[in-house]
Amino acid sequence: MLLAALMLLLAGGCHGSRGLEPFVMPEEFDLSLRHEIVFWAKNDTNKNQTRIYEQAIADFEKLYPNIDVNLRPYTDYGRIYNDVITNIATGTTPNVCITYPDHIATYLTGVNVVLPLDGLLEDERYGLGGSMLKYDSPSFAEVMPQFMAECRIDGHYYAVPFMRSTEACYVNKTYVEKLGYTLPEVLTWDFVWEVAEAAMAKDGSGNYAVNGQDIMIPFIYKSTDNMMIQMLRQYGGGYATAEGEVLIFNDTTRELLYTVAEHAESRAFSTFKISSYPANFLNAGQCIFAVDSTAGATWMGTDAPLSDISADKLVRFETAVMTVPQVDPAAPQMISQGPSVCVFNKSDQQEVLASWLFAQYLLTDGVQTAYSETEGYVPVTATAQNSAEYRDYLARGGEDLSEHYEVKIKAARLLLDNIGNTFVTPVYNGSASLRDAAGQMIEEVTKSVRRQETVDDEYIEQLYGRVNALYRLDQKNAAGGGAERERLGPLPQTAKLLLAGLAAIWAFIALYAGITQVKKWKNRHI
Amino acid sequence: MKKIIVVLLALSFALAFAGCSSSDTKSEGVMTHAEYTAAALDSKVVVETYVQAKQSWWDNKATVYTQDKDGAYFLYNMACSEEDYAKLTTGTKIKVTGYKAEWAGEVEIIDATFEIEKGSFVAKALDVTAMLDKAELIDHQNEFVSFKDMTVEAADDSGAAFLYSWDGSGQDGDDLYFKASVGGKTYTFTVESYLCDKTTNVYAAVKALNVGDKIDMEGFLYWYEGVNPHITSVKVK
Incomplete structure (x- = not known):
């Protein structure tokens, strides 16, 4: 009996490390079986996006009445990431999840947790464009190859792209011209820094001459992770290899940080984390160059449909939507970003297939065009991009201040015109930490000079060491290391009981064996 | 004896006040x-x-x-x-x-x-209702405050008394946003879900609000592009 209990406990203990069995494609999808699919979806705190998810689910459930999709909306990728990590540990991941490839790389440390999609994508019946689907799905070739490639990790597809965006620089053109400058066709770093410094001039009353206010931060960057990544790419500085070797602590980074420090010290530059949303300053006439995602375009400009500042603070100006500042205007380079969709493995293969059917439904033209039109997103399929509905939408930019808000459509066009100029950073377990570290260096340098601290070689060396240690970049598979253990917290009670049970049983066995040996010894020696 | 008692009482008061001020x-x-x-x-x-x-x-x-x-x-x-x-x-x-x-x-x-x-030290809530539309309100930023006799207004065009997230894009467990008026002016209040999650009384109280309810509130005078109180208590009158 004891041995049986021990085997059970051991089997239970092994289950976590072995994980689920790999998914095997069923012969066919059984429409008579009911499934409840949990979908964790990210929106940009935008109820139109939530509405589109709900509509997509309703339409899908009509096609597949045996599948119920439960939506859990999130407004933060970080929260999804943390919740997935927590739920991997307890075996309660969602079925379908909006996420970043960087995050998937960490999820993959769990055995058979994330579904590799290679076989499913090409399955003739249920794959992209499959014959057994109840909807028109794009073929594999019709998903934009650049975006599809971003979902490939270690030689396998672990996601499909859902939407794509890049960053844009939203410019107060009125103030640029007021300062005596003319916007170039492509923004350069030199131009932005020069105009930003010029905007710091004050009038006789102590206000900034360009806006007549006592607040002016000419250049604000929302994502300093992206700022550092794109600068390094454009200046040819190292970031990371595909294998996960960290290259970021180099001389190019050092020079870039000196440049940031120079303009942060004059207060011509700040960041979202230090000052607040670039859009709020831009729309109040307190910022000239606001860099944010194209997926934040509906917040940008005097007539932005969404705004966090009161109407009396809005200042009227002309908004130019431009690529992020460049080193070489003839060869612009910008980040590709945006949500992807992954499917989590489960023990019920029919349930997994149901999840895949729903994930794939998100690539259909109706969902793609509707969602992309909520912000400056771009559909990820050629079929949606070339659809009459989407073409008509693009052509009507500026017709109104809501659906066809000019800034939003210009932001989408910016990416459509530059798909070939986008890039992504290498994805590996730990790449999410490196992204954080890249931005953290800009944040720290900016805060330091604001606090009158000296930023010199010694400072930079110390910063490199500190950031390296904080993000565990010197440890392979950083994201799966101590940081995650810390986040996951102490062992659950069940695990503690299991370990205690094992210890007790082994102790009992040892005692039993000891007594038996003593008896044998006594029998032999009496 | 009386003198001794008086001296002792005086000493004890003095020590007590010294303790308070220290x-x-x-x-x-x-x-x-x-x-x-x-x-x-x-x-x-x-x-x-x-x-x-x-x-x-x-x-x-x-x-x-x-x-x-x-x-x-x-x-x-x-x-x-x-x-x-x-x-x-x-x-x-x-x-x-x-x-x-x-x-x-x-x-x-x-x-x-x-x-x-x-x-x-535990602060008593300062009633700032009369200061809501005054510049001096910012002098009390982040303090524990109260708002009295306010009327719940519709949070959006649908007539809802509260929203999950600022525009209704959230779900149960997210921040709650609601509006209340006094003196003909309407203000936005938030139940910040990290400060008061969905298991708290205030979260349940806001979910039970109806437009037109008269309420007293307590909370912290947080700021986001203007006053944005983080409410910790709501009582319907």
Whole structure:
């Protein structure tokens, strides 16, 4: 009996490390079986996006009445990431999840947790464009190859792209011209820094001459992770290899940080984390160059449909939507970003297939065009991009201040015109930490000079060491290391009981064996 | 004998008052609230203050509402172990060293460290209803305050009394947004889900609100591009 209990406990203990069995494609999808699919979806705190998810689910459930999709909306990728990590540990991941490839790389440390999609994508019946689907799905070739490639990790597809965006620089053109400058066709770093410094001039009353206010931060960057990544790419500085070797602590980074420090010290530059949303300053006439995602375009400009500042603070100006500042205007380079969709493995293969059917439904033209039109997103399929509905939408930019808000459509066009100029950073377990570290260096340098601290070689060396240690970049598979253990917290009670049970049983066995040996010894020696 | 009793009573009163005043006396090198208010942004600040509410702990960082008898200090992402976070009960006196910062109008102390000291103070809610439309309201930023006799207004065009997230894009467990008016002016209030999650009484109370309800509220006078109180208590009258 004891041995049986021990085997059970051991089997239970092994289950976590072995994980689920790999998914095997069923012969066919059984429409008579009911499934409840949990979908964790990210929106940009935008109820139109939530509405589109709900509509997509309703339409899908009509096609597949045996599948119920439960939506859990999130407004933060970080929260999804943390919740997935927590739920991997307890075996309660969602079925379908909006996420970043960087995050998937960490999820993959769990055995058979994330579904590799290679076989499913090409399955003739249920794959992209499959014959057994109840909807028109794009073929594999019709998903934009650049975006599809971003979902490939270690030689396998672990996601499909859902939407794509890049960053844009939203410019107060009125103030640029007021300062005596003319916007170039492509923004350069030199131009932005020069105009930003010029905007710091004050009038006789102590206000900034360009806006007549006592607040002016000419250049604000929302994502300093992206700022550092794109600068390094454009200046040819190292970031990371595909294998996960960290290259970021180099001389190019050092020079870039000196440049940031120079303009942060004059207060011509700040960041979202230090000052607040670039859009709020831009729309109040307190910022000239606001860099944010194209997926934040509906917040940008005097007539932005969404705004966090009161109407009396809005200042009227002309908004130019431009690529992020460049080193070489003839060869612009910008980040590709945006949500992807992954499917989590489960023990019920029919349930997994149901999840895949729903994930794939998100690539259909109706969902793609509707969602992309909520912000400056771009559909990820050629079929949606070339659809009459989407073409008509693009052509009507500026017709109104809501659906066809000019800034939003210009932001989408910016990416459509530059798909070939986008890039992504290498994805590996730990790449999410490196992204954080890249931005953290800009944040720290900016805060330091604001606090009158000296930023010199010694400072930079110390910063490199500190950031390296904080993000565990010197440890392979950083994201799966101590940081995650810390986040996951102490062992659950069940695990503690299991370990205690094992210890007790082994102790009992040892005692039993000891007594038996003593008896044998006594029998032999009496 | 009477004289002795009188002397003893006087002594005890004197000691009691001395004890009271010493709890608010700042230690060497510690700023008064007035000095903190006058300090420049990005400068180093050292304050002694008392925990009033804990908003969140994550990754060894705590966000805490604190206040002394003269004013409030919002501590954002202060270095704090999970073990120490448990010690930060309401009223706990702490000495905080950090940097003064401003984010979207919210003045706060960032990149801070702290040590627990002896002493306790729990602020009473200051009624700021009459100040809601006045410039002086900002003088009480982050303080524990109350709002009396306000009327619940529709949170959006649908007529809902509250929204999950600012525009209704959220779900149960997310921040709640609702509006209430007084003196013909309407203001927005928030139940911040980290400060008061969906298991709290205030979260349930706001979900049960109806447009037109008369309510009293308490909370912290947070700022985001204008006043944005984080409500901790709602009572329907």
